[in-house]
Amino acid sequence: MVFSHATMQEMCPAVIAVVSIRSICPYAPYVQKEKVSFITEKHFSFPFASLCAGAGGWSPLSSDRYQWLEVDLGGRTQITAVATQGRYGSSDWLTAYLLMFSDTGHNWKQYRQEDSIGAFPGNSNADSVIQHKLQRPVIARYVRLIPLNWNPSGRIGLRLETYGCPYDSDVVSFDGHSSLHYRLSPRLRQMTRESISLKFKTLMNSGILLHAEGGSEHSLTLQLEKGKLLLLLRKGNGLKYTHSSPDGRHLVYLGSLLDDQHWHHVAVEHHSNHLNLTVDKSTLWVQIPPRLIYWDHDQMSVGADQGLGSSRSVGSHRNFYGCLENLLYNGLNLVDLAKQKDQRVTGNVTFSCAEPVFVAMTFTSPQSFLWLPRVTELSSVGASVGLQFRTWNKAGLLLTFALPNQGGAVWLYLSKARLHLLIHKSVCISVCVHTAGAVLNDGQWHSVELTFGRVRLTLTVDGEEGATVQTSPSFSFTVGGQLFFGGCPAEGRSQECTNPFKAFQGCMRLLTVDNQRVDLIMVQQRLLGNYTHVQIDMCGIIDRCSPSHCEHGGSCSQSWSTFHCNCSGTGYSGATCHSSIYEQSCEAYKHKGNTSGYYYIDVDGSGPIGPQLIYCNMTEDKTWTVIQHNNTELTRVRLSPGQNQHSVHFEYTSEEAQLAAIVSQSEHCEQEVTYHCRRSHGSPLSWWVGGPGTGQVQTYWGGAPPGSHQCACSLQGSCVDPKHPCNCDADRIEWANDSGLLTHKETLPVRSLVLGDLHRPGSESAYRVGPLRCHGDKNVWNAAFFDKETSYLHFPTFHGELSADISFLFKTTSSSGVFLENLGIKDFIRIELSSFTEVLFSFDVGNGPLEVRVKAAFPLNDNRWHHVQVERNVKEASLRLDELPAAAQEAPADGHIHLQLNSQLFIEISASFKLGTSVSYTFKEQVVNELNRSSSVVPSSIYSDMTLRAENISLSFRTSQSPALLLYVSSYHREYLALLLNRDGEHLARVFKKDCVFFKVRNLANGQLHTITISRLAEAVFVVFCLDPELARLSSLGFTGCLSAVLFNSISPLKAALLHPDTSPVTVTGKLAQSICGSTSANPYAAETTHHLSGESDFSAFFIALVTSGPITLDISSVMQLKLFVNCEKWWKLLNC
Secondary structure, three states: OOOEEOOOOOOOOEEEEEEEEEEOOOOOOOEEEEEEEEEOOOEOOOEEOOOOOOOOOEOEOOOOOOOOEEEEEEEEEEEEEEEEEOOOOOOOOEEEEEEEEEOOOOOOEEOOEOOOEOOEEOOOOOOOOEEEEEEEEEEEEEEEEEEEEEOOOOOOOEEEEEEEEEOOOOEEEEEOOOOEEEEOOOOOOOEOEEEEEEEEEEOOOOEEEEEEEEOOOEEEEEEEEOOEEEEEEEEOOEEEOOEEOOOOOEEEEEOOOOOOOOOEEEEEEEEOOEEEEEEOOEEEEEEOOHHHOOEOEEEEEEOOOOOOOOOOOOOOOOEOEEEEEEEEEOOEEHHHHHHOOOOOEEEOOEOOOOOOOOOEEEEOOOOOEEEEEOOOOOOOOOEEEEEEEEOOOOOEEEEEEEEOOOOEEEEEEEEOOEEEEEEEOOOEEEEEEOOOOOOOOOOOOEEEEEEEOOOOEEEEEOHHHOEEEEEOOOOOOOOOOEEEEOOOOOOOOOOOOOOOOOEOOEEEEEEEEOOEEOOHHHHHOOOOOEEEOEEEOOOOOOOOOOOOOOOOOOEEEEOOOOEEEEOOOOOEEOOOOOEEOOEOOHHHHHHOOOOOEEEEEOOOOOOOOOOEEEEEEOOOOOOEEEEOEOOOOOEEOOOOOOOOEEEEEOOEOOOHHHHHHHHHHEEEEEEEEEEEEEOOOOOOOOEEEEOOOOOEEEOOOOOOOOOOOOOHHHHHOOOOOOOOOOHHHOOOOOOEEEEEEEOOHHHOOEEEEEEEOOOOOOOEEEEEEOOEEEEEEOOOOOOOOOOOOOOOOEEOOOOOOOOEEEEEEEOOOOOOEEEEEEEOOOOEEEEEEEEOOEEEEEEEOOOOOEEEEEEOOOOOOOOOOEEEEEEEOOOEEEEEEOOOOOEEEEOOOOOOOOOOOOOOEEOOOEEEEOOOOEEEEOOOOOHHHHOOOOOOOOOOOOOOOOOOOOEEEEEEEEEOOOOEEEEEEEOOOOOEEEEEEEEOOOOOOOOOOOEEEEEEEEOOOOOOOEEEEEEEOOOOOEOOOOOOHHHHHHOOOOOOEEEEEEEEOOEOHHHHHHHOOOOOOEEEEOOEEEOOOOOOOOOOOOOOOOOOOOOOOOEEEEEEEEOEOOOOOEOOOOOOOOOEEEEHHHHHHHOOO
């Protein structure tokens, strides 16, 4: 570990110190000293130390969010982790911070986890080291750490370490005029597998990255268009894209905001009839039409598409202005070829990345503003203000200033995505600039220039490509000495700034006042102007619609802080267009009371298969789903000359995926096929094709089994000629027919018919294939009966990271119970009946547990069906019960969005115990509460700053041992709760010195399954007493047998021990095995519901012991019918520990 000290220099705002960079590369590790600079007015502690090494640390004099620590790694480095520690021997540490990265020391980019989480949790004391492994390694030279929160009893304090390894690359720079041309090795044959990969960075939103062509007129183009990557495949005049245009072309677009001057990764992987296009973390699978499958590129232009024949790019024809890195074509390093001056390469480029410095700033909140003084006075030339901005918001103030001589003000602002200028004096002058065919909240950079002459005002948007408006007010202008950008200070803090409009949220750059560029770095250092809630030297805009979270074709729109999905016309609803507005089957419509008619059916609900209009026949006992095709009438066969077969193909009104889903989820499907014939030949020369996809040839007819080469009459013994298995094989002169129902779902629907031997003299035939008819919805009538508290079902892990929906019907007589639960390491989902009138949906995706409740005005345990619908997506979580209004819980704007589960989806689980086996579960305080604590946290049993007012406990057990301790819970305040099984009259008990509850029932240690449920209500108040050491010794007793379904409030210790032994706060002593011993016995008399107090000697006593201030009322399940409330000392002689 390296650390060093730097002497404090009062006259220099930048203090040099040392930080350690640890290598975690595959080769020999190293530790490298690098310079560290931090910019603040003064700092509190002059030494700086690396982790765990001596005294020191960074602690600025002013503890506010405008401080930062900046690390120069000396070169581009692949950074994989960071670790922090508080200042040595102090009460100074960070509890949360932001991480920024940069290649140049400017244009910083904030690191976000899951593309949304910006803040990293820090330390809870000055000594512990908190390390964060980055989900994605970052390649940068500079690291900047910005404090967000710190110990409220101390100051900002930090020791920092970064982890990574050196990064090497081949870089080439293009200035908008330069390019590289490659002549690739000639191909002996066309290829169906190729790959291209590169990285690029640019400030321009359009330009050609590369263009490749081959001898067969096949070409490929990668280019930027309005900050998005466009891929063009073309052969001759044919184009292949994903979005159709009027001339039949198609485009593949991916990515957004790629002109941010940060590195972006692009990869094209060609695999025969498809390709994968990757931009950063997003990958698009593209189907390639047959004419574009074979590639034979033999020349490539990089930075332009000039000189490669007549093929041209679409959209903008600009050359590329920026840098490329590690350009690989089928594994060949093209930049290295150019460096080596290979004879196959021509062009004039620079093998480095020269970047212009554009300092941007981000207005992050409605309280953001920037104030600048105007130094120059009004001259004969006039005054001017210029800026560039990008935003998603339709409205916001860009600039305002006072007109001191005229007693008025000027506002330049956005409204409905258009630029407006309002001048207020004795009369108002309003100017609106309409940009040609574009709105100004598209996330692109737009320039604005406002020029004041003595009698003329000029407003220009987007330079020559945009629009210009001029006006001549009746008075002359004198611009005031203060300019406000983005907003105004809080009310009462400035008399010269008023904002009747919304504040601006977005980015600005290239600010000019009177044709002089504003130095925003001086603003950042508080040497010029002032600002609040503005991040300088970075643009923090995020495209929340790329990739879009709107499903099923919903259109995505966004503002600065959120996005919105327009689901109109999609057939889906919800915050992300996830849930279908239609039922999944005709059965579901009938269940709602509908009658026969056409209905939209969404077979897979929220799945990828779209809704379809289908006729539902509800006139019979069964509800039939009827799917028509293009020919359901009786059709006479007419042959053209020279043909001996007649083939007919059937097109269904439903798409292939819809057909397959309907057949799959239906209990029964059938399709009638009828063939009328006269003078047919004796050997079978006809067949039909049926089944999923393109179908398979079928050689049986309606009413016969598959593959039998028979018709229904053969099975019935009614064929006109017993020698033949079908009537139409008998070659009779009179008309005959073979008719029947095809009922084997794996051969349905009928795709086509092939009828042969039709040119024989006197031969005639006609056919009819009826519609496909199905009934019975497996998704509706799939009920399961849970007759015991120990009953459960388990399924594979529920997958729904970004969006998921769950719906079911239930009926019960119980007042509470868990419907569904799935756990992850930290995340979980749970749906439960929390009371007889309330359903609760609780979940955690990393932002802390959240709950959505729906309370009914009627009992839900009325043994009638009730419908529960739950949906969770990146925008919100919602819960609907029957026809009651849905309840919703909005998701945090910048929180975790991925639901990560890894266990089975289950209700309960059981465990088998041997002698000496125990499971101990330690309750830990939530991490979120640690952030603001000023001292180390001592692990405790239950939260140390709270007292539980109620408990709900349930478990099932099976044992032949007594006495036995089943459950023991102790708290931070040395309170306890114990569940014990005792043999009557054999032992002396001295443990319970306070109130307890005693149940005298038949022998519970009889090897049979018993279930216990206990609820302590709020009337019983815990009081702090000294824990009797005798009861503590009971916790080591243990028991031999089976425990299952152990639940203390919402904690399931056995589930944690069996499913997550390595990650849960659980300790297992001895051998613990998963078992089915908790399953309900097949013997219906094994679970006894009544118990008699008789004089028999073979019985057990069950204790629930609590340290309390008085008697406690406990509600025990029906297994325990008798309740006695006594003083524990009276039963002292019953138990010998």
